[in-house]
Amino acid sequence: MARSAPKPLGELALIEQISRTFSSAGAARNKAVALGIGDDCAILRPPPGHEILVTTDFSLENRHFRRDLHPPASVGHRCLARGLSDLAAMGAAPLAAFLSLALPAKILRTRRGQRWVQDFLAGFHSLARQHNTPLAGGDTSESPADLILADIILIGSAPRGRSLRRSDAHPDDALYVTGSLGGAHAELSALLKRTHRSRSTASDSHPHLYPQPRLAVGSVLLRRHLATAAIDLSDGLSTDLTHLCESSGLRAEIDSSALPLHSLTAKLSRQDALHAAVHGGEDYELLFAAPTAMRIPRKIADVPITRIGTLHPPRAGKPLITLHHGGDISSELKPAGWQHFSS
CATH class of the missing domain: 3.90.650.10 (PurM-like C-terminal domain)
Structure with missing residues (x-):
């Protein structure tokens, strides 16, 4: 018997899938997120005496990854790891992540494409849970070309005035x-x-x-x-x-x-x-x-x-x-x- 074509995944269904994936314990454990996915803006609550650090990174298909070579879980992992590494360099602790994802429309029309998105989110989520980094929001869009774009924003915190910088090294260090x-x-x-x-x-x-x-x-x-x-x-x-x-x-x-x-x-x-x-x-x-x-x-x-x-x-x-x-x-x-x- 021929297999029926999968139901195309629209934007609302994609957002619902993302919400289900990231609505578990991560956000509940992280008290910095007062309001996460589901409203027009997220609300963050940094620890007293800390300041906010922000970093952002693109992950572009055929520039940072290739769909034919990289496992989708690796693409999701690497997307988040890039921003987390920036926070690590400044001694910051992650508070929340924001993910904007642009996908070709046809990737959501096939089982193989939908599985790619599912595995991408799983790789992202696995690393996020490891470092207690809730996904607090983002955006989704149809890509104008047959290419995937993921844009990650990481929000972190560090004690006020103490974050590590590139400019504070001394002679003979x-x-x-x-x-x-x-x-x-x-x-x-x-x-x-x-x-x-x-x-x-x-x-x-x-x-x-x-x-x-x-x-x-x-x-x-x-x-x-x-x-x-x-x-x-x-x-x-x-x-x-x-x-x-x-x-x-x-x-x-x-x-x-x-x-x-x-x-x-x-x-x-x-x-x-x-x-x-x-x-x-x-x-x-x-x-x-x-x-x-x-x-x-x-x-x-x-x-x-x-x-x-x-x-x-x-x-x-x-x-x-x-x-x-x-x-x-x-x-x-x-x-x-x-x-x-x-x-």
Whole structure:
């Protein structure tokens, strides 16, 4: 017997599906959301003595993900992880998320398309529950092209005047990174060689498909006054360290042998592994500065912490970032990570 065509999913039905997915315990546990999905505006109630932090990120099909290669749960996970990582870099705690989703009309007319949306929401929801981040609102629209667009807004809070910034590092501060580097680039490179969609599920062994925002580490760095400045590694160490150095008016010297390489880079040559670590991007680890005299634990929130270099005052004739390769061999490290609108 032929299967009947599925009932097309309209905007109201889509909103109802989103509401059902996110109306459970997350919002109830998070007292910051006084009014969530269902009205013209959400109402948030930040903790006393805290200030609000806001970040926003696009997830564009064929720019940040591919429907033929990325599992829809990974697309949803990554959409939220990008914003959570920004909050982590400033030591903030998430209060609420807002998701605007533009979908091709035909994706809601087929079982396969409706399942894609369901799995996308499931991936988003799983990470949201893990970090107690209720979805408090958003928008839906028909995409003018056969492409998917997800726009995420994250609202967080931090004690007033204490959030970590890129601009507060000091001369002679040590530089540290969380976790490992290059894994996202290595996994993406392997993914692009496939001819079919990955079936991988969320785990630490999939740093590109399921990156883990370091919110717990950022919170400890802030609460214990361990870091002077921080940034998340979304565009690559070379690019993001450049941002930190320029914001703080300092230069950096990095020991290439100290860089903690992800196990996925083991299949690469030493040169390619180093390239993945310094330019690859999307590792969503934290890069932070701390006084040299400060005793930084080897692990924070069970995440390894590695010292990779030192910050110095600017000096004529010295590059913004110097990469030391051992002995007297060194080279200038120029920003070569991801930049939109670059050639």
